[in-house]
Amino acid sequence: MLEIKNLYVRIKDKEIIKGVDLTIKAGELHALMGRNGSGKSTLAHVITGKDGYEIEGDILFNGESILDKTPEERALDGIFMSFQYPVVIPGVNNMYFLKAALNAKLKANGQSELDAMDFLTLIKAKIKQVGMDESYLSRAVNDGFSGGEKKRNEILQLLTLEPIFAILDETDSGLDIDAMKVIANGINEYRNGERAILAITHYQRLLDYMKPDMVHVMMDGQIVKTGDIELVYELEAKGYSWLEN
Amino acid sequence: MQHYRSELESLQANGSAEPKELSVLRSKAFSRFTELGFPTKKWEDWQFTDFSPFKKSHFRLPTLEDLQLALEYNILPLNDYYSIIILNGHFQENLSNVPSGVTIRTLLDVFMDDELTDFLNAEENPFVALNTSLMNSGLAIDIADDMQIDTPIYYQFITSGFEDQIMNHPRLLIRLGKNSSANFIEHYHSKNTTNYWNNCVTISELGNNSVFNHTRIQEDTCYHVSNLDYHLHKDAVLNSTIYNQGAELNRGDIRVSFHGKNATANINGLSLLKYNQHMDTRIIIDHMQPHCNSHQLFKYILDDKATGVFNGRVIVREDSQRTNSSQSNKNLLLSKNARMQSNPQLEILANDVRCTHGSSTGQLSEEALYYLRSRGIETTVAQKLMVEGFASEILEKIDDDITAEYLNNKVYTWLGNLGNG
Numbered sequence: 001m002l003e004i005k006n007l008y009v010r011i012k013d014k015e016i017i018k019g020v021d022l023t024i025k026a027g028e029l030h031a032l033m034g035r036n037g038s039g040k041s042t043l044a045h046v047i048t049g050k051d052g053y054e055i056e057g058d059i060l061f062n063g064e065s066i067l068d069k070t071p072e073e074r075a076l077d078g079i080f081m082s083f084q085y086p087v088v089i090p091g092v093n094n095m096y097f098l099k100a101a102l103n104a105k106l107k108a109n110g111q112s113e114l115d116a117m118d119f120l121t122l123i124k125a126k127i128k129q130v131g132m133d134e135s136y137l138s139r140a141v142n143d144g145f146s147g148g149e150k151k152r153n154e155i156l157q158l159l160t161l162e163p164i165f166a167i168l169d170e171t172d173s174g175l176d177i178d179a180m181k182v183i184a185n186g187i188n189e190y191r192n193g194e195r196a197i198l199a200i201t202h203y204q205r206l207l208d209y210m211k212p213d214m215v216h217v218m219m220d221g222q223i224v225k226t227g228d229i230e231l232v233y234e235l236e237a238k239g240y241s242w243l244e245n
Numbered sequence: 246m247q248h249y250r251s252e253l254e255s256l257q258a259n260g261s262a263e264p265k266e267l268s269v270l271r272s273k274a275f276s277r278f279t280e281l282g283f284p285t286k287k288w289e290d291w292q293f294t295d296f297s298p299f300k301k302s303h304f305r306l307p308t309l310e311d312l313q314l315a316l317e318y319n320i321l322p323l324n325d326y327y328s329i330i331i332l333n334g335h336f337q338e339n340l341s342n343v344p345s346g347v348t349i350r351t352l353l354d355v356f357m358d359d360e361l362t363d364f365l366n367a368e369e370n371p372f373v374a375l376n377t378s379l380m381n382s383g384l385a386i387d388i389a390d391d392m393q394i395d396t397p398i399y400y401q402f403i404t405s406g407f408e409d410q411i412m413n414h415p416r417l418l419i420r421l422g423k424n425s426s427a428n429f430i431e432h433y434h435s436k437n438t439t440n441y442w443n444n445c446v447t448i449s450e451l452g453n454n455s456v457f458n459h460t461r462i463q464e465d466t467c468y469h470v471s472n473l474d475y476h477l478h479k480d481a482v483l484n485s486t487i488y489n490q491g492a493e494l495n496r497g498d499i500r501v502s503f504h505g506k507n508a509t510a511n512i513n514g515l516s517l518l519k520y521n522q523h524m525d526t527r528i529i530i531d532h533m534q535p536h537c538n539s540h541q542l543f544k545y546i547l548d549d550k551a552t553g554v555f556n557g558r559v560i561v562r563e564d565s566q567r568t569n570s571s572q573s574n575k576n577l578l579l580s581k582n583a584r585m586q587s588n589p590q591l592e593i594l595a596n597d598v599r600c601t602h603g604s605s606t607g608q609l610s611e612e613a614l615y616y617l618r619s620r621g622i623e624t625t626v627a628q629k630l631m632v633e634g635f636a637s638e639i640l641e642k643i644d645d646d647i648t649a650e651y652l653n654n655k656v657y658t659w660l661g662n663l664g665n666g
Contacts, residue, residue, distance in 0.1 A: 048619050051611075075621035087616035091634025100630065101620035108621070140634065157620065 001026045001165055001196045002047070007057035009039075009221075010045055016042045016220035019057075024165070027193040031207055031232065032200045034218035035240055040200045041084060043218070044167045047198075048081045049074045061165070063224040076108040080163035082154035084200075086168040089141040094153070097141050098123060098160055105161055126159045129189060131182045147174040155186040166190065168199040184209035204236045217243060246279055248303050253378055256306065267352075274377035281371040293554040293586050294496055294525040298468060302324045304412035304442050306381055307334040314406030318436055324647045326399040326430070333404060334382045334413045346392040347427075352383030352416065370498060376414040376446045383416035386429075390422035390452070397428035397458075398644055404435040404465065406445065411438065417447040419457075423478075425456075430648055434464040442468035449474070451481035453505065458644050462652070463489040463497075466557035472498045479505025486643050488652055489516040489524055490659060499528040503537040503565075514543040515639040515652075517659050518551035518583075523614075525554040530572075532565040535595075539569075544639055545576040546632060547583035554586045559602065563594040572602040577609065577635050579628075629660045 002024040008018035012065075017039045022229055024030050049071035058065050066074050089097070102122075103113040113161055114122065126235050127134060130152045142150050151171055158166055168187065172180055191197065201207065207215075207229065215232050217225040219242070224243050225231065253275050257268045283299050284291035320340065322328060327344055330337040336351055343349060368374050382402075388394065402415055421427055433443060441466055455478075460498050460661045465467055469492040475483055489495055501510045516524045530539045545553040555574045576585045587604040609631050617627035636656045643649040 050615055050619075070624070071615060072621050072623050072627075075619055081619060083616065083619075087610075089613045089615050089616065089634060090633060091637040093634075096621075097617070097622075097630065100622050100626065101617075102414040104621040104623065104626075161620065223387050 001062060002198070003058075003060040004043075004047075005058045005060070007043075007055070007059065009042055009056075010054040011042075011052060012074050017046070018222055020218075020221070020223055022216065022223065024198060025197045026164075026196055028213040029085070029191065029197040029199060029210060031212040032218060033202065033215065033232070033235060038218045039221040040218050041169055044081055044169045044198070047074075047167060048079060066167060072104070075163070076105060078164035079167075080158060080161060080165065081167040081169060082151070082158060082171045084173065086142045086145075086150040086154055090143055092141050094135040094139055095119075095123060098137075098157065101157065102160055123160065126156055129159060130156045130186050131179075132156060148176065148179045150165060150204060151175060152179070155183055158190055159186060162190070163193050166195070166197050168197060169199075170200055170202065172201055172203055172216050177205075181206060181209070204232050207232050219243060232241045246282070249278075249375065249379070250275070252304075252306055256379065256381075258626045262350070271378045273366075274374050275379075277366055277368055278371050278374035278378055279473070281374060283371060290527055290556060291525075293552075294494070294523060296496075298494060299442070302410055302442070302625070305634070306379065306409045307407075307411055307413065309335065309374045311407070311411075315403065318403060318405040320401065320403065323397075323399050323430065323651065326397045327394075329384070329386070329398065329400040331382050331384070331400075331402045331415065331523075333406070334415075336382060336384060341533060344384075344396070345397060345488075346389040346393055347384075347394070347398070348387045348389075350385045352380065352386070354385065369466045370472060372444050372496070372498075373446055373472050376416060376444050379412075379414040380416040380446075381414055383418075385418040386420070388419075388421045388425050388427050390424060392422065392425040392427070394425070395429050397648070399430045401431065402431075402433045402443065402445075404438050404441055404595060406431075406436075407438040407441060410440045410442075412442040415443065415445045417445070419447070419449045420601070421449070421451050421455040421481075423452035423455050424454045425452065426458075428458040428460075428645055430460045430462065430645075432462040432464070434462075435466055438467075440467055441465075444472040445469075447471070447473050448476070450476045451478060451483060451508075453478045454480040456482045457484070459483065459485045460643055460645070460648050461485070461487045463487075463495065464491050464655075466491045467493055471496070473500070475499075475501045475510065477501065477503050477505070478510040479507060481505070481508045483508075483510040483512070484642070484644065485510070485512045486639065487512070487514040488658065489514070490655060491522075492524070493522055495524040497524070499526070500531070500586070501529070501539060502531045503534045504509065506534050506536045508534070509538040510540070511642070512539070512541045513639045513642050514541075515636055516543075516545045516553065517656065518545065518553055519548040519659075520551065521549070522551045523553070524551075525556070527556040528558070530557075530559045530570065532561040532568045532570065535564060535566045535568065537565070537568055539571075541572045542639065543574045544635065545574075545585060546635065547576065548579040549599065550582045552586075555604070556588050557602075558564075558590045558592060559600060561591075561593045561595050561598050561600065565595045566597040567600040568595060568600065570598070570600045574604040575635075576606040577632065578606060578611070579632070583652040613653070629657075632660055633657065
């Protein structure tokens with residue numbers, strides 16, 4: 001589904017990603033771990049199409065290069081990211097935003113758009129799955145939301161938009177144990193054989209719930225180690241330093 | 246100046262129906278106007294606006310014959326609100342209806358009420374002086390004591406059908422009796438007229454314990470000058486929303502004076518500017534009494550080469566303890582060529598007060614734009630969503646849903662070609 005080929009990324013002459021190759025197939029969940037500043041979030045943003053990067057190499061999505069595509073084109077292709085720091089958008093109603101996003105997808109797929117009533121029925125079912133109060137629908141996007149509510153709102157978007165590839169950028173950070181369970185359940189609900197996930201995380205706990213197929217460790221812009229869930233336990237016990245050259 | 250004088254002279258000559266005292270007042274105000282002249286770059290509170298079009302143009306006052314020009318105008322009623330209509334400078338009594346307890350009087354009657362048109366030689370705003378000397382289409386609206394008028398009163402000032410240069414000097418006096426409440430929508434709009442100027446003075450007096458919800462909608466397309474004067478007495482509450490869109494040149498002066506304790510003024514403004522449009526707001530909040538509250542939030546959205554000025558001053562006088570005041574000016578630039586000049590000021594002479602003020606001018610957040618786009622929303626739609634969101638903070642303060650919806654649609658339409666530039 002996703003193929004990253006010999007990827008190098010620079011921001012203003014600073015090299016952040018220094019030769020990454022990564023292939024994720026449909027149905028798989030890959031975990032990406034590593035210290036802060038190792039390039040994980042940059043990799044995520046490069047996949048979703050954020051501006052401001054100098055890129056070499058290629059990223060293929062379902063066999064097609066996406067590097068020349070805008071963020072919205074990539075989203076409509078089925079790429080989604082749960083943001084590490086969801087953005088506050090003052091004055092833009094959360095439900096209106098979710099509806100605009102879903103209708104953009106439906107329109108791109110040649111399906112008919114949902115009217116306000118149908119959307120309300122749909123979103124009310126989805127919001128229960130992430131354990132959010134309905135009052136969050138009538139507020140501005142992420143405005144005044146707690147850290148946990150922002151993360152739930154990201155998963156609500158994941159469940160509503162049903163992308164085929166999802167990047168979860170530290171979706172588990174700052175969550176209490178109960179919230180983490182709700183989020184993990186939401187993610188497991190989303191998973192199926194046709195969808196894939198790249199989960200960036202620092203913690204074992206979320207991965208215990210989600211059972212990754214592969215675990216990668218990133219250091220200084222490179223993937224230095226790949227393994228299975230056992231690697232997570234090893235990192236938990238030993239930290240990252242043993243992987244340094 | 247000379248042609249304004251000849252307009253005054255023909256007004257005085259034709260107005261045989263006008264009492265002699267009115268003619269004297271007009272002359273007195275005109276001589277103050279000529280003393281002052283139109284503002285120049287050297288005038289501190291006026292320096293960012295070019296007033297030369299008023300010097301160069303030869304505007305004339307509309308006559309009774311001009312009423313015919315507006316007959317084709319389709320006057321849209323806003324819901325089933327009470328209505329007051331002024332068409333090409335002429336009050337249309339047959340098209341107007343107000344509830345009992347509300348009295349409308351025209352300029353001639355108003356003049357007899359000396360306190361209203363008492364013109365001070367100390368007047369420093371030349372546009373107010375000119376309005377007093379040339380005022381046409383004046384109305385006084387009196388709301389009796391203890392009246393609760395929930396249905397809004399919808400005042401429309403319509404300019405239509407002119408091919409030459411036209412000017413109006415509307416004078417509106419609204420007096421709200423004690424313990425009364427009213428919603429008043431004051432709306433200026435036009436059709437098929439390109440070169441005109443409305444120079445408005447609206448004076449509102451809020452009696453003890455009254456509540457006045459005032460929405461002023463400015464959609465004139467050419468030149469618009471306004472002077473809004475609010476006088477608040479004890480325990481009065483003012484909720485004012487001032488919406489501006491479309492004028493090439495727009496100068497708005499707002500003044501709030503507290504004449505009694507424990508009164509509250511909430512004043513919010515939204516101005517939408519594009520092309521070469523220019524809007525200059527000056528607001529003075531005068532806390533002359535203790536225990537009063539004033540809260541201002543003014544927002545500008547500027548596109549293309551539009552320019553905006555916000556000049557706000559809150560004065561807290563020496564004995565005005567326990568004043569609570571906030572002033573905020575937030576501006577959104579949608580183009581690299583748009584400019585905004587913002588200058589919020591505080592002048593505090595009392596010591597036990599809570600006052601805040603601030604100003605910010607910026608572009609749409611790139612982070613927020615990226616976030617929306619990463620959800621599949623195309624750039625122009627995302628930009629529109631964000632601009633509408635920026636505007637909504639003002640529009641959601643309007644109590645009347647139909648008026649708010651009307652303005653929401655205005656913003657949406659205005660944004661129509663966003664992203665092309």
